[in-house]
Amino acid sequence: MIANPVKPKTTRRPVFPFTAVIGQEEMKLALLLNVIDPKIGGVMVMGDRGTGKSTTVRALADLLPEIEVVADDPFSSHPTDGDLQSEEVRQRLANGETLPIATKQVIMVDLPLGATEDRVCGTIDIEKALSEGVKAFELGLLAKANRGILYIDEVNLLDDHLVDVLLDSAASGWNTVEREGISIRHPARFVLVGSGNPEEGELRPQLLDRFGMYAEIKTARDPEQRLQIVENRTTFDNNPHAFLAAKAEEQAKKQSQIVKAQQILNEVNIDRDLRLKISTVCADLNIDGLRGDIVTTRAAKAYAASDGRKDVEVDDIKAVISLCIRHRLRKDPLESIDSGFKVIKTFNQVFGIEEE
Structure with a gap:
């Protein structure tokens, strides 16, 4: 995308x-x-x-x-990426047809x-x-x-x-x-x-x-934060265009960050040692299947890319690992999903990090 x-x-x-x-x-x-x-x-x-x-x-x-799309294709096919094209668009390209391109x-x-x-x-x-x-x-x-x-x-x-x-x-x-x-x-x-x-x-x-x-x-429990949320929403509802104009620069920066991250994602590298430790965390937590390992690796690379870096660091993994595997932990049917404490505790042990 x-x-x-x-x-x-x-x-x-x-x-x-x-x-x-x-x-x-x-x-x-x-x-x-x-x-x-x-x-x-x-x-x-x-x-x-x-x-x-x-x-x-x-x-x-x-x-x-x-995004760029084939203008007359109902599936919003990508003009050049074959993985994002419908079969009809692929056939039209194979026939040498020049496709109309639009943005949406x-x-x-x-x-x-x-x-x-x-x-x-x-x-x-x-x-x-x-x-x-x-x-x-x-x-x-x-x-x-x-x-x-x-x-x-x-x-x-x-x-x-x-x-x-x-x-x-x-x-x-x-x-x-x-x-x-x-x-x-x-x-x-x-x-x-x-x-x-x-x-x-x-x-x-x-x-x-x-x-x-x-x-x-x-739900936010801090009264100051709750007030800020209410004020932001009220200001937006009263004059949305003025509120959007005030946030335009921040929005542009965040949008640029996403685009750059998408562009360098395939160049991001994660060392084998870090990948091995991710799998060790999953194994120690008795995670069934390999989705936890795969998703954590992908998320860590995306996190590094969002920061404009091409090498994954330990902090990148720590930032995403709870989001990726806590819902995969085996648990008693009457328990709720772990908040992430168990995951981070195991992460710190495997990566040799002293607990704060």
């Missing part, structure tokens, strides 16, 4: 700026790292009601620069709680396919979210089968719809963000494990 440099956004509805979101550092960090490297696998955000989860996700989508804002798609599988995945018009001999496909939310952000509020209340479908598409980058012997496949590369309130039930461990990162957000 590498994007173009900053462009002014004057025609769209004002969105609360990402840099004005106070607190919720875990969530903001997890979202930024997933935007830098979507292969991290998305983020699950659990926290109290009214803590600005959806506001923060919308703010991130608005912060991202515009990175889209955020909200998945409604009562959505059906057809609404999510798309449907094939069998009657049209049989009568006209064409693959008539009605786009689903996965197609619209390609190269964007797919946000699911109250994901813990969503049908498990639908969550499986979403996670499969997020992991493979493709969505396949089959009906009556007709099959349509399209790219579905998106940053998957799920949120929920733990009071309304936890996600099954099998599904939770497939989210790359897990962030917890809590």
Whole structure:
């Protein structure tokens, strides 16, 4: 999802700026790292009601620069990157066609709680396919979210089968719809963000494990911080354009940081010794499978890239490891997810760091 440099956004509805979101550092960090490297696998955000989860996700989508797309392609295919192109676009390129190119804002798609599988995945018009001999496909939310952000509020209340479908598409980058012997496949590369309130039930461990990162957000308890949040929101609601203008420089800096990080990500190196220690932490914590090892390595590289560096350091790993593996710890069904204390304690032991 590498994007173009900053462009002014004057025609769209004002969105609360990402840099004005106070607190919720875990969530903001997890979202930024997933935007830098979507292969991290998305983020699950659990926290109290009214803590600005959806506001923060919308703010991130608005912060991202515009991306280049094939103008007449419904899947927002990339003009040159074959991994981000639909099969139709690939065929047109193979035929030597010159494709029209446009730019568009990175889209955020909200998945409604009562959505059906057809609404999510798309449907094939069998009657049209049989009568006209064409693959008539009605786009689903996965197609619209390609190269964007797919946000699911109250994901813990969503049908498990639908969550499986979403996670499969997020992991493979493709969505396949089959009906009556007709099959349509399209790219579905998106940053998957799920949120929920733990009071309304936890996600099954099998599904939770497939989210790359897990962030917890809590209601601010400090009166000064609460007041600042309320004042920011009130100022924005009273005069959004003036508020956005005041934050424009900060927004531009954050946007530039993301773009630069995306550009150097593939050049970031992590020493074998550090990778071995990451795996040692996961082994010592009895983490099932290898997702924890893989995601932590990816997140540490994205963290280094966000700081403009091409070599991962121990502090980069420490900053992300709790977000990547605490939801993968084996636990008693009656316990809540570890806050990260157990992970950091094991991390310090493996990396030989004295506990503060």
